[in-house]
Amino acid sequence: MFFRIARYLLISFLFLESTQALGADNGASIFFYNPDANLKDVSVLKARVGNYLKKTNISMDFQPFIKFEVMIQQIEARKPSFLIISSWYYPILAQKYPLTPLLIPIKNGQKGYKKVLVTLEDIQDLKELSGKTLATTPLGDNTPELLAYNFFKNNPVDISSMKIITVPKDVDALLAVSYKRVNLAMVVPNNIDILKAINPAVAKIKIIYTSPEILHPLLVVLKDYASAEEVEKIKSIFLKMSESPDGKEVLNLLNYDGWIVPDEEILGHLE
Amino acid sequence: MKFPIHLFLFLILIMTTSGLVEPGLICFVEAGEEIVILKTNQKIPQYNLPAEAFKKALSYPVREFDIEGDLSKGRKLIEKIKQDKPRLIFAIGDKATFLAKEGFSDVPIIFSMVLNWKKLDLSKNKNITGISLDVPPESQFTHLKLIAPQVSRIGVIYSPEASQELIRRAREISSGLGIELVEIQVTSEKEVKKAWDRIKNRIDALWMVADPIVITRENFEFLQKQTLQQKIPFLGYSESFVKAGALLSVSPDYETIGSQAASITLQILKDKQKPWDIQVTEPIGTVIILNKATAKKLGLSLPDSILQLVNRTFE
Numbered sequence A: 001m002f003f004r005i006a007r008y009l010l011i012s013f014l015f016l017e018s019t020q021a022l023g024a025d026n027g028a029s030i031f032f033y034n035p036d037a038n039l040k041d042v043s044v045l046k047a048r049v050g051n052y053l054k055k056t057n058i059s060m061d062f063q064p065f066i067k068f069e070v071m072i073q074q075i076e077a078r079k080p081s082f083l084i085i086s087s088w089y090y091p092i093l094a095q096k097y098p099l100t101p102l103l104i105p106i107k108n109g110q111k112g113y114k115k116v117l118v119t120l121e122d123i124q125d126l127k128e129l130s131g132k133t134l135a136t137t138p139l140g141d142n143t144p145e146l147l148a149y150n151f152f153k154n155n156p157v158d159i160s161s162m163k164i165i166t167v168p169k170d171v172d173a174l175l176a177v178s179y180k181r182v183n184l185a186m187v188v189p190n191n192i193d194i195l196k197a198i199n200p201a202v203a204k205i206k207i208i209y210t211s212p213e214i215l216h217p218l219l220v221v222l223k224d225y226a227s228a229e230e231v232e233k234i235k236s237i238f239l240k241m242s243e244s245p246d247g248k249e250v251l252n253l254l255n256y257d258g259w260i261v262p263d264e265e266i267l268g269h270l271e
Numbered sequence B: 001m002k003f004p005i006h007l008f009l010f011l012i013l014i015m016t017t018s019g020l021v022e023p024g025l026i027c028f029v030e031a032g033e034e035i036v037i038l039k040t041n042q043k044i045p046q047y048n049l050p051a052e053a054f055k056k057a058l059s060y061p062v063r064e065f066d067i068e069g070d071l072s073k074g075r076k077l078i079e080k081i082k083q084d085k086p087r088l089i090f091a092i093g094d095k096a097t098f099l100a101k102e103g104f105s106d107v108p109i110i111f112s113m114v115l116n117w118k119k120l121d122l123s124k125n126k127n128i129t130g131i132s133l134d135v136p137p138e139s140q141f142t143h144l145k146l147i148a149p150q151v152s153r154i155g156v157i158y159s160p161e162a163s164q165e166l167i168r169r170a171r172e173i174s175s176g177l178g179i180e181l182v183e184i185q186v187t188s189e190k191e192v193k194k195a196w197d198r199i200k201n202r203i204d205a206l207w208m209v210a211d212p213i214v215i216t217r218e219n220f221e222f223l224q225k226q227t228l229q230q231k232i233p234f235l236g237y238s239e240s241f242v243k244a245g246a247l248l249s250v251s252p253d254y255e256t257i258g259s260q261a262a263s264i265t266l267q268i269l270k271d272k273q274k275p276w277d278i279q280v281t282e283p284i285g286t287v288i289i290l291n292k293a294t295a296k297k298l299g300l301s302l303p304d305s306i307l308q309l310v311n312r313t314f315e
Helices: A002-017 A043-055 A068-078 A087-094 A143-151 A170-178 A189-196 A228-239 A245-254 A264-270 B005-017 B045-057 B071-084 B094-103 B137-147 B160-177 B189-202 B217-229 B239-243 B254-269 B292-297
Strands: A029-033 A061-064 A082-085 A099-106 A116-119 A133-136 A163-166 A184-187 A206-210 A218-222 A258-260 B035-039 B062-066 B088-092 B109-112 B128-130 B153-158 B180-185 B205-207 B234-236 B248-252 B286-291 B312-314
Touching: A029 A043, A029 A068, A043 A061, A043 A245, A082 A087, A087 A099, A087 A143, A087 A218, A087 A264, A099 A228, A099 A264, A116 A170, A116 A189, A133 A170, A143 A163, A163 B045, A163 B254, A170 A184, A170 A189, A170 B137, A184 A189, A189 A206, A189 B137, A218 A228, A228 A258, B035 B045, B035 B071, B035 B094, B045 B062, B045 B088, B045 B254, B062 B071, B071 B094, B088 B094, B088 B254, B094 B109, B109 B254, B128 B254, B137 B160, B137 B205, B137 B248, B137 B286, B153 B160, B153 B189, B160 B180, B180 B189, B189 B217, B217 B234, B234 B239, B239 B248, B239 B286, B239 B312, B248 B254, B286 B292, B292 B312
Parallel strands: A029 A061, A029 A082, A133 A163, A133 A184, B035 B062, B035 B088, B088 B109, B109 B128, B153 B180, B153 B205, B205 B234, B234 B248, B286 B312
Antiparallel strands: A082 A218, A099 A218, A099 A258, A116 A184, A116 A206, B248 B286
16 A cells, blocks of 8 residues: 555656646757765766767767756656666656666676665564664655665565655765664665775674665666667667776766666566 | 545645645644744755755655844744744754744754754753754764775864864774874964974874864965875865865765754654654764865875765865
């Protein structure tokens, strides 16, 4: 019931915001929205990707967004050809727009990542999370609902009973839990290893839950706004990104190694 | 008949996104049901960040008031707010906190964005708790070690009058981080240059604390120049220092402060905890600003995994 409400709210929001008809002019843009990335200042990302695209001789604007609702407004206003969006927003947006996934980034050969729930407390069962305070990076405008739907899928966690504090990065969540300012933190496991080498207090936390795999953000085409030629060109540019210094710079900034075409398993996962 | 929760939420959504109601004000609110956000001045963008995060994290009805930096206007607003009998007040900034404290003794108040909150003297106010602006030393030192892993002796020049408590905390956590805290006390701004002479050969990083006795423009410029000459990383506490040449600053993330305030609100309204029982907490979210030119001069190598942590850089 809870998840249905959350989904309903998100979808309702999208439809509420859309008042203009699809079609019209082509914005020739790529929009980017990934709330799980630590992006306070999107200007650097915009400049680097813009620079890379310019060098590949394609006239395409790149626009990162910090807020989901702003991106939705701009999709209506500017009608971008492509989006790079968090995988958990794909099914929501796909209900409104004719989207096709084109590419997915990889990191260390992986197309996704898992998050772990860590604590200093003696918690034996996820049912014991009720009432606890959790620090996590934001997943979007509805972090608790998205957390429940994506990270605690099929598990008996009553997110509505928890207090969720959103922090800019995993380091903040890890320090908060290690120094008992929150009960729990949801983080990427690799960040625990980086931090505990520096701060022994972090080594005392224990993992009590591992999430299902979450796909990295997807490059998708808004079919009504892009030509077949543009699609092929963008795919080619992104697939070759790791071959040039400028492209590598962009990948480093996004923390990926390259892009691949999604296979059947990935496409199935999205459905 | 029970009103379906999803219909209620949907109606709220419609009203807040379609411009039917003022931002921050949601209908179906009886007197005594609202949470009030009291801002010192909403023309200052920093004050709006915690307010937005606070509203996003809560499903309670919220109403916002702006005192526009004017205490006399603020006092009139307080009288108006009193008539509405709010359930809780989230005060943002010094003046808003001062007025909320002055005007309400029985309504829970959560303060935020207050410089030197200890000056508030909360000893007689059992209805107030809040979030300070002091990033805890363990967070500052951990971030410093992520950027400059070789650091093991951190120097600090401070006045006991302003910074004793902070330094005591830093002392407590530093050994656990494998850090030796090298402290020099001063009692006036004129002693800072001599203090630097005493400390400079015993440290491999300098930590600047928000100590009004130590920090003057002249002292900052002196220390910034000296640390660069000696190739010593300089950890500041705000972006302006990094812009002026310090290596790094670790400052509070204002949106996280709003999110923390929402969490405290739930402790008070849902878990029925008393504000007095909830300790004033430190900000857990941080904004990391790095001066890449200074890092280069210091010979620091910054892998991408570390640069990912940085929110903003100066070249």
